[in-house]
Amino acid sequence: MKILIATPEATPYVKTGGLADVTGALLKEYTRMNHQPSLVLPLYRQIREHFKLADTGQRVNVPIGNRRAACRILSHGPFVYFLECDEFFDRDGLYGTPGGDYPDNAARFIFFARAALEACIALRLEPDVIHCNDWQTGLIPLYMRTLYRGGLFSKTVTLMTIHNLGYQGLFDVSYLPLTGLSAEWFNPEGIEFYGKINFLKAGLIASDVITTVSNTYAKEILTPEYGYGLDGLLRKRASVIHGIINGIDTDAWDPLRDTSIPATYGASELSGKRVCKNELMKECSLSAHNRNIPLLSFVGRLSAQKGLDIFIEAADDIMATGINVIILGKGDEEIQNNILSFARKHRGTLFVKIGYDEAFAHWVYAGSDLLLMPSRYEPCGLGQLIAMRYGTIPVARRTGGLQDTIADYEPLRGSGTGFLFDDYRASSLKDCLGRALCAYMDNRRWKKIISGAMAQDFSWERSAREYVTLYTDAINRKKG
Ligand code: ADP
Secondary structure: OEEEEEOOOEOOOEOOOHHHHHHHHHHHHHHHOOOEEEEEEEOOHHHHHHOOOEEEEEEEEEEEOOEEEEEEEEEEOOOEEEEEOHHHHOOOOOOEEOOEEOOOHHHHHHHHHHHHHHHHHHOOOOOOEEEEEOHHHOHHHHHHHOOOOOHHHOOOEEEEEEOOOOOOOEEEHHHHHHHOOOHHHOOOOOOEEOOEEEHHHHHHHHOOEEEEOOHHHHHHOOOOOOOOOOHHHHHHOHHHEEEOOOOOOOOOOOOOOOOOOOOOOEOOEOHHHHHHHHHHHHHOOOOOOOOOOOEEEEEEEEOHHHOHHHHHHHHHHHHHOOOEEEEEEEEOHHHHHHHHHHHHHOOOOEEEEEOOOHHHHHHHHHHOOEEEEOOOOOOOOOHHHHHHHOOOEEEEEOOHHHHHHOOEOEOOOOEOOEEEEOOOOHHHHHHHHHHHHHHHHOHHHHHHHHHHHHOOOOOOHHHHHHHHHHHHHHHHHHHO
């Protein structure tokens, strides 16, 4: 099957979140499964700086409003295409600066959506399916039903994956002419959303299949609480919505072979994990590095979604239990400042690193005892999957993919791979952490939890097969 993955991010080229892991992993998995996958991405500055790209010799002129933007198509290996348009993508950031989003994001991703289809035509890719990811690619399915209807795409189906409904690509209606779509689309049945244009909505109304990244999140987004204003539309399209859980790249995340950590280890021999913890605590100047005090860590975007506000609310009590904490993250300035001021108060027991640091993240996953994920909502979450693979036990809110991948510990049966809490409240988080610390004190129990977590299978194989089944069903439906 010819599968084109259109995405704003993919590992190893460019990543700000889990979406990049998913698209990068799917490309690998489909290649292994002998499909013919390809990936199309904008050529951001950081990709040009780190990868040697080849010129395909193909150029396309992409319509944007009443002008055309020149686009060169570059490639890396046989399957990965980059769309070059320096006016839009030769910048420091992907979507903006620390001060906010780029003001021309609408034009940038109108360009990307159209350029992806133009590139398909120029390269004669003739995909059976175009798999779109998040709002940045949301216009593609709608273009295929309108401006690019028939022709090369007459047999192509589209699948739209929602990685996070909190980000929809909302823009002022004045950008509508740039899309090339007729004004008729600007209505509540179309791409209008409370007076704005909504790029993700374009994908949701026009794609053949919609997926999101866990079964629980697929149900949650149908409710006003999690639907971000799109729950009505999603309920109408419920029959084509599916949840497919993300996997992780088990080659890149492997405690037995990881070169970013001070010592490797496996489930049967955890001494390497102790070395990782000791070294990590020294590195972070955590004073109790030679004592067996639990180490709780957070790795992730510092955004309201990730629930650090209830951690901060509970933090004085949590620190009073005597545990050590590491926070690695980047994002919202206010959250960042709150955490930093808290770290000053708890020097020696709470370490904060602001920034995006892949190698350090490996070390934190390996060297910690517990991973904190008190998310308000979590479409899938990769942190808990990585943590479990490294024998680090998640303390998480029972929502979305966290609920689907973590089995709450039951002391009577001695079963479970983590600790879950329901209510989004500081007191619930504290109680949950209390249960985890209690289990931690019992060495035998703790080892059993670790080996259960490490034995989980989070590889991509099954999920990739589920996507292919959805593509196949949609292709067959279209053939009629
Ligand atoms: P989201 O996509 O909402 O950001 P996920 O849990 O799905 O969250 O994926 C986040 C991914 O990004 C994980 O692989 C995590 O390890 C990584 N990550 C997030 N923040 C950082 C950071 N500051 N440094 C290194 N890796 C990070």
